[in-house]
Amino acid sequence: MDAFFILLFILPFLFSSCTSSTAATIPPIIYLNNSRDPSSWRNDNLIDMNVNSTDGSRVRALLSRNKSLxxxxxxxxxxxxxCISYLFSVIVVGGGNPSVVWSANTDRPVKENASLILTQDGNLVLQDSDGSNVWSTTTAGISVLGINITEFGNLVLFNESESVVWQSFDHPTDTLLAGQRLYEGQKLISSSSATIPNRSLYYATLTMGSGLAAFTQVDKGDPQMYYQLVPEPSSIDQSSRKGHCRLLTRNENGSSSSGSDYTDLLPGGFLVNLGTSQEPFGSNRSNLPLDSAIEYIRLNSDGHLKLYRHESETEAREIVDMVTSDLGVCQHPRLCGELGLCQEGKCGCPKGVKGFQYSNGKCSRTTPFPLSCQSAPDKQQLVEIRNVSYFNVIDSNAAIPNIKDVEGCKQACRQNCSCSAAFFRYDNNVSDGYCYMPSEVLSIREGEIPNYNFTSMSYIKVEMPSEAPDGGRTRLIAIIAGSGSAVLVIFFVLIVIYRTKFCKLSTEEGEDYIHQVPGMPMRFSNEELRVATRDFKERIGGGGFGSVFKGVLPDGTEVAVKRLYKMGHAVREFLAEVETIGSIHHFNLVRLIGFSAEKSCLLVFEYMSNGSLDNWIFYRDQKPCIDWQNRKKIILDIAKGLAYLHEECRQRIIHLDIKPQNILLDENFNAKISDFGLSKLVDRNDSQVLVTLRGTPGYIAPECGQSKITVKVDVYSFGIVLLEIVTGRRNLDGTRSESSKHLLGLLQNKAKEDQLLDIMEDLDDEMVYHREEALRMIRIAAWCLQNDHTRRPLMSTVVKVLEGVMEVDTSINYEFIHAMGSSSVSDGHVSTAQRVSTAQQASVLSNPR
Incomplete structure (x- = not known):
């Protein structure tokens, strides 16, 4: 009896001991038995772990790998x-509610009594309670010794030599674990949302040469990119990037990679592409050792891409939302519904646009789309919405090829029955723009996108209200009849005034003015140029004031015909170009062959088969398009052209818009300066000239905010272009890190470190051989960029230095006013407000031509 009471006393302690050690009895590895029978586990027979969840979740464990505490x-x-349905999964446990980080059957849960079977021929199979196969590793016929869960959460099948036969890391679902690689071609796919069941709306993948990107699926057309983790150079300033997400790149062991690109999330929250250069995600990071925490990136069902961290005894916490951290809450593609307008996270419908209604936090059309394809174009209109952009403007691959100007973009939307809206943007310092016509338009964001610098325009197509078939005509007849002849007289007077003011007067005054210019080039009729261009069929360029078309004259001469389709600024530009280059000739200036001013302003130039310089010098993540010798030759050509304009003409000519887009290349890569629409003539007796602010942001000299300027403003712009040619970088690149987005700022910092060559985009074998020449070129550029314009050299001096006749000034100041971006100077001082407002004003004055 005493023994019985003793047993009753110690039994609870034995039971408690068994329960507390349950986790320890779950093995990390299971070996296949030696018999011919398969190994099998039913979900109702596995150990039910006590995970202390607050959300009602349960875990029945097959394998367990303890990490820490x-x-x-x-x-x-x-x-x-x-628990009427189960997922066969890899789960994080031990810190708050369990979290699934991989699942074999996300879209096909199994019921109670489902089985996992490791067959004798090496196939791991998941069967539902009715015996149907739900999922397998498809490894039948491969020798498998056992199954293992690693300390990084990788489910592995291995053979006798302990080599991996199959692993869950090769089949990601919606999560990327620390230590796991996402290879090119693989995807993170979000689970279906509660609002749209059985359909995944989002996925993330590694795009070619562009890093990790997230896309949303649409009902019509291709998926649309809404987030891109742009690769950054490994020399990025780590301390300045706290709270942001960046993908850094390198090559294995410092050499080029021969395998596929991949993204690797390392322990400690570092996202890496092919390399060891690392940067943490987010701030306020714990000082816990890496082996005491679990981190992963998850693409949630709502499309947010987030980094999470599990620590012992604590709930999983969000470190950073990668999408909103970089681009703001309005970057979410479905936040505000169809054509919904998002501003600082608040939704609404486009202002001033009829045919939309706002309900339940979403915007939608009140009439179905597409609009009637049979309706006449004049029954539809594009309503311009200012200061807004589409979320996927970060994806230049979504742009429509061959449409580079606003008018072409609008016209394409008008002619496309299914186009519900068109979006257009100009990048900073880029003449050509990007046109987007999404097959399905989601949310629109108002205001600027952080880290992206561009001018954006949006045009929403709406159907104009129609009247009853006869009612409109009857009312119009009644009005005309009732008003009598007075209405007709006023009507015709208005027409005459309009034609006189906006069409005839501008052109005729232009013609009268042109007659006064001596040594004018050939005059063509509009019909001659229409025939030469085959009715303006082949468009080869353009911008804010017009388009450029390829043509062939009757004698076989290939030409470029520039058609200016607006009055006002366009006519003034037309007159400026004709006056400036109509009577000057130099090999490094694009030759004006002729013009026409009958009905519209047309300029005929020599045809430059290799297009503009910007298409050849920016080669990020690629090899240079042109070799070093050609780059040197182009720099010298530009310098000679400017020297001629500044010092050898009867009147000095200040170009005022020197940039790569205005440097054209012929078939032999001879460089010629073009586009004199903003140029200014200066008498040789005068050293300065009065001029309003003009030019392109990033190329404008500091003194351009003042009333008087000299030819040295072109010298400054030449210095920027020289830097871009030598380095392969744009002077302002919003896709780069804060420390390297401004080329002048990078040059300034590298000069302090005496490492000027570090600003080169790619110091390949050719450039290593020419490093001394490249260093000399960079110093010439810095000389041209001096804040004090009197310390900049004349272009004739630059030519001599480039030809080796003279040496570079040794007292160059590398403290640049514009080191942090485009700005203007007023009374010698620069303010943040000026940097913003001036750049915007300049971009209007210098819309790409």
């Missing part, structure tokens, strides 16, 4: 609520 990975069956 109870935190670790479990492979088994996961369920929530009443």
């Amino acid at each position: 109870g935190l670790g990975f479990v492979c088994g069956f996961y369920c929530t609520g009443d």
Whole structure:
């Protein structure tokens, strides 16, 4: 009897001991038995772990790998609520509610009594309770010794030599674990949302040469990119990037990679592409050792791409939302519904646009789309919405090829029945723009996108209200009849005034003015140029004031015909170009062959088969398009052209818009300066000239904010272009890190470190051989960029230095006013407000031509 009471006393302690050691009895590895029978586990027979969840989730464990203090990975069956369905998964346990980081059957849960079978021929199969196969590793016929869960959460099948036969890391679902690689071609796919069941709306993948990107699926057309983790150079300033997400790149062992590109999330929250250069995600990071925490990136069902961290005894916490951290909450593609307008996270419908209604936090059309394809074009209109952009303007691959100007973009939308809206943007310092006509238009964002610098325009197509078939005509007849002849007289007077003011007067005054210019080039009729261009068929360029078309004259001469389709600024530009280059000739200036001013302003130039310089010098993540010798030759050509304009003409000519887009290349890569629409003539007796602010942001000299300027403003612009040619970088690139987005700022910092060559985009074998020449070129550029214009050299001096006749000034100041971006100077001082407002004003004055 005494023994019985003793047994009753110690039994609870034995039971408690068994329960507390349950986790320890779950093995991390299971070996296949030696018999011919398969190994099999039913979900109702596995150990039900006590995970202390608050959301009703349960975990039945097959394998378990402890990481630290109870935190670790479990492979088994996961369920929530009443547990009528299960996922075979890898789960993080030990810190708050369990979290699924990989699942074999996300879209096809199994029921109670489902089985996992490791067959004798090496295939791991998931069967539902009715015996139907739900999922397998498809490894039948491969020798498998066992199954293992690693300390990084990788479910592995291995053979006798302990080599991996199959692993869950090769089949990602919606999560990328620390230590796991996402290879090119693989995707993170979000689970289906509660609002749209059985359909995944988002996925993330590694895009070619562009880093990790997230896309949303649409009902019509291709998926649309809404987030891109742009690769950054490994020399990025780590301290300045706290709270942001960046993908850094390198090559294995410092050499080029021969395998596929991949993204690798390393322990500690570092996202890396092919390399060891690392940068943490977010701030306020714990000082815990890496082996005491679990981190992963998850693409949630709502499209947010987030980094999470599990620590022992704590709930999983969000480190950073990668999408909103970089681009703001309005970057979410579905936040505000169809054509919904997002401003600082608040939704609404486009202002001033009829045919939309706002309800339940979303915007939608009140009439179905597409609009009637049979309706006449004049029954539809494009309503311009200012200061807004589409979320996927970060994806230049989505742009429509061959449409580079606003008018072409609008016309394409008008002619496309299914186009519900068109979006157009100009990048900073880029003449050509990008046109987008999404097959399905989601949310629109108002205001600027952080880290992206561009001018954006949006045009929404709406159908104009129609009247009753006869009612409109009857009312019009009644009005005309009732008003009598007075209405007709006023009507015709208005027409005459309009034609006189906006069409005839501008052109005729232009013609009268042109007659006074001596040594004018050939005059063509509009019909001659229409025939030469085959009715303006082949468009080869253009911008804010007009388009350029390829043509062939009757004698076989290939030409470029520039058609200016607006009055006002366009006519003044037309007159400026004719007056400036009509009577000057130099090999490094694009030759004006002729013009026409009958009905519209047309300029005929020599045809430059290799297009503009900007298409050849910016080669980020690629090899240079042109070799070093050609780059040197182009620099010298530009310098000679400017020297001629500044010092050899009867009147000095200040170009005022020197940039790569205005440097054209012929078939032999001879460089010629073009586009004199903003140029200014200066008498040789005068050293300065009065001029309003003009030019392109990033190329404008500091003194351009003042009333008087000299030819040295062109010298400054030449210095920027020289830097861009030598380095392969744009002077202002919003896709780069804060420390390297401004080329002048980077040059300034590298000069302090005496490492000028570090600003080169790619110091390949050719450039290593020419490093001394490249260093000399960079110093010439810096000389041209001096803040004090009197310390900049004349272009004739630059030519002599480039030809080796003279040496570079040794007292160059590398403290640049514009080191942090485009700005203007007023009374010698620069303010942040000026940097913004001036750049915007200049971009209007210098819309790409």
